[in-house]
Amino acid sequence: MSAIYTLGIDVGSTASKCIILKDGEEIVAKSLIDVGAGTSGPQRAIDTVLANADMTREEMDFVLATGYGRNSLMGLADKQMSELSCHARGASFLFPEVHTVIDIGGQDVKVLHIENGTMTNFQMNDKCAAGTGRFLDVMARVLEVKVEDLGRLGAMSQKTVGISSTCTVFAESEVISQLSMGTDKCDIINGIHRSVASRVTGLVHRIGMVPEVVMTGGVAQNTGVVKALEAELDCPIHTSPLTQYNGALGAALFAWQAACRKSR
Amino acid sequence: MSINVMLDEFKEIAANPKKQLEHYKGQGKKAIGVLPYYAPEELVYAAGMVPFGMWGSNKKTISRAKEYCATFYCTIAQLALEMLLDGTMDGLDGIITPTICDTLRPMSQNFRVSMGEKMPVIFLAHPQNRFDENGLAFTVAQYTNVRKKLGKIAGAEITDEAIKNAIKVYNRSRAARREFVKLANDHCDVVTPTKRSAVLKAAWFMSKDEYTEKLEALNAELAKLPVCDWQGTKVVTSGIICDNPKLLAAFEENNIAIAADDVAHESRAFRTDASETEADPMMALAKQFADLDYDVLLYDPQSAKNRRGEFVANMVRESGAQGLVLFMQQFCDPEEMEYPYLKKALDDMGIPHIKLGIDQQMRDFGQAYTAIQAFADVLEMNK
Incomplete structure (x- = not known):
């Protein structure tokens, strides 16, 4: 039986991510x-992932x-699904014991409750x-730093x-007011991370936090926010090097399910 | 006439209130703008005039109303004023401004000042303590003032007999709408969320006898159909208003039907009838207001029991819905304050729900669409 290749595309507000999966298990390219x-x-992103895999769109099942x-990809994709369902699926693949997913993306925050690998709330x-x-x-x-440096700089903070x-x-x-008073940038960044954590914690408690907790989305790469959230929630948070690809991974997994149904 | 033709007629009326106003004015009738909530429309009808609901607009942008309104006034109230200022509602002969919420109370004075000599603005203050003798007397006194002012606009006093007749017309209309809501649930394949909304919305722009005749004809045709075997999911909607066609289209695209509603613009407006046997028709209308229950905006002496939350949660169960979608109108304090109680009742009964933050100036529905699609996934998994 030949292998099944599926492509998941996550078009976010600030980044586009793709993953090609082989048989719903092996990441071929991203x-x-x-x-x-x-x-x-x-x-x-699509052109790049296909080039990385040395494959064509036609080879995708x-x-x-x-x-x-x-919705903008409906000419190219066979189906579209909400990113919430895909994030739930991707996180369950990476962390099978997950019950709570916190996804902080470019313009929104989502908290998902997962039971047996499926989003239930x-x-x-x-x-x-x-x-x-x-x-x-x-x-x-405002702070004249790169967003990817926030985590490292925040870790050097000496006070809150x-x-x-x-x-x-x-905010x-x-x-700006803190900068004009001469407050250290690292301390301000630490405060910003705590601010994000405080906001997201409210959302987590609305749905009810059940460990294991996984954080996905681009902001999960910011160790300052992850640590601040762990402190606010009093719970360890799992992240993955694939955190930014999690939605695309979930999409590729759902695509694999659909391809299997189609081939039956 | 086919069901689809009838549904299209309601859609046309619901989408074109100005055209509908011109239609009545062309017949030589006078029309009275009626703002939310719970104005005794029966008095307008009894005066031989057409009540015209003013629940904002999904098409307009707030511009001139900003001169009078604080930014935290809800868009429903601001857009109602906008339509009075920009000429859309110039055909009206007056407006009634109920004041049951904290926005509408000061807003009533914005309407009065902004309208000046343009048209009469009739102030109406409902009592929160509406049940006892004093509450009823207060409501009667307020309604009597409205009656006198409407009579002045109509050019003739409103008789008790005319009010009694109006009560009958309105009770019949409310019954037809309640029946339609049930039929829409049974035939949700035909009465989609968009069509359901249009039918109920059209009621605000039509003389009730005319509307009821049309609706009863539609109900009769719907009743002949076999109950549909709906394969999608069903929800109850809640909130002040949920008539945005784009949001409702998102329901349809995700196979979500509306089983019942707890919406002020829809079922909350026709849950309760007025007595047709009460000797004094003004007291009948006052008692009707006192009988209103399970409402975000009205005082509940037993509020600690969370009767309203349980009522809505039971509505979800009894209507066969799997969840609830709350359309949270931005800056609506009563709905925001009530939400934790509604959430508790839903959570206690294991009913999933989502809260969509909306206002009538929304033009981008990306986030709401995502939430609706994800909610459809959740409901499907829970089936």
Whole structure:
């Protein structure tokens, strides 16, 4: 029996990610382009992942799109699904014992409750950038640091600085005010991480936290936010080197299921 | 007439309130704008005028109303004012401004000041202590004031007989709408969420006798159909208003039907009838208001028991729905304050729900669409 190849595409608000799976188990190739919905990112991510796998679209048995820009790929994908379902699936693949997934993406936050590998409940943030990746982008710009350096810089903090978790605009004003008072940038960054953690914790408690807890999405790469969340939740949080690909991984897994059904 | 033709007629009316207003004005009728909530429309009908519901708009942008409104006023109220200022509702001969929530109370004065000499603005304050003798007397006094002012606009006093007749017309209309809600659940393959919304929304823009006749004809045709074997999922909707066609289309795309609703713009507006045997029709209307129950906006002497939350949760169970979608209107304090109690009742009964933050100026539905699609997945897994 020949192998089944499936492609999962996650078109987020700030990045486009792809994964090709072989037989629903083996990651053959992956790609990530740092621009998302409404840009050339999705097509470039697809071209890259196919090139990395040395395969063509026609060799894919099923293609499933997810993420904020999933509907824009309906000419190319066989099906689209919400990123919540895909994140649940991806996290369950990486961490079979997971019950709670915290996904902080570019413009929203999702908390998923998982039972036996399936999402049974979820919460999303209100229409507000506070606590999202966008919040960290804005703060990094004000602080004149790279967003990928926030985790490392925050770890050097010597004291706690309180930053509001209510509103990105107000928090930005607070950061500017702290900078003008000469507060150390590392302390401010630590405060920002705690602010994100505080916001997300409220969402987690709305749904009820059940260990094991997994964090996915781009912000999971920020060790400062992960540590702040662990402290707020008083619970260890698992992350994976594939954290940014988790939605695409879930999409590729659902695609594999669909391909198996199709081939029966 | 086929069911689809009838549904299309309701859709046309619901989507074109200005055209509907012009239609009545062309017949030489007077029309009264009625803001949410619980204005005694029967008095407008009894005066020989057409009540015209004013629940904002999904198509307009707040511009001129900003001159009068704080930014935290809900978009329903602000867009109602916008339509009065931009000429959309110029055909109205007056408006009634109920004041049952904290936004509508000060807003009533914004309406009065902004309308100036343009049209009469009739203030209506419902009592929260509405059950006892004093509460009923207060409601009667308020309604009597509304009656007098409506009579002045109509050019003739409103008689008791006319009010008694109006009560009968409205009771019949409410019964037809309750029947339609049940039929829409049984035939959710035909009455999709968008069509269901249009039928119920059209009631706000039609004279009730005319509307009821149309709706009873639709109900009769729906009743002839076999109950559908729905393979998708079903939800109960809750909130102030959920008439946005794009959001409702997301339900349809994800095979979600609406089994019943706890929506102010829909079923909360026709749950309770007025007595047709009460000697004083004004007291009948006051008692009808007192009889309203399980409502976010109304005082419940037993609120500690969470009767409302349990009522809504039971509605989900009894209607055959698998979950609830709450349309949380931005800046709606009563709905926000009540939400934890509703959530508790739903959680206690193991009923999944989602809360969608909405307002009438929303033009991007990406996040809401994602939540609806994911909720459909959850409900499907739970079936």
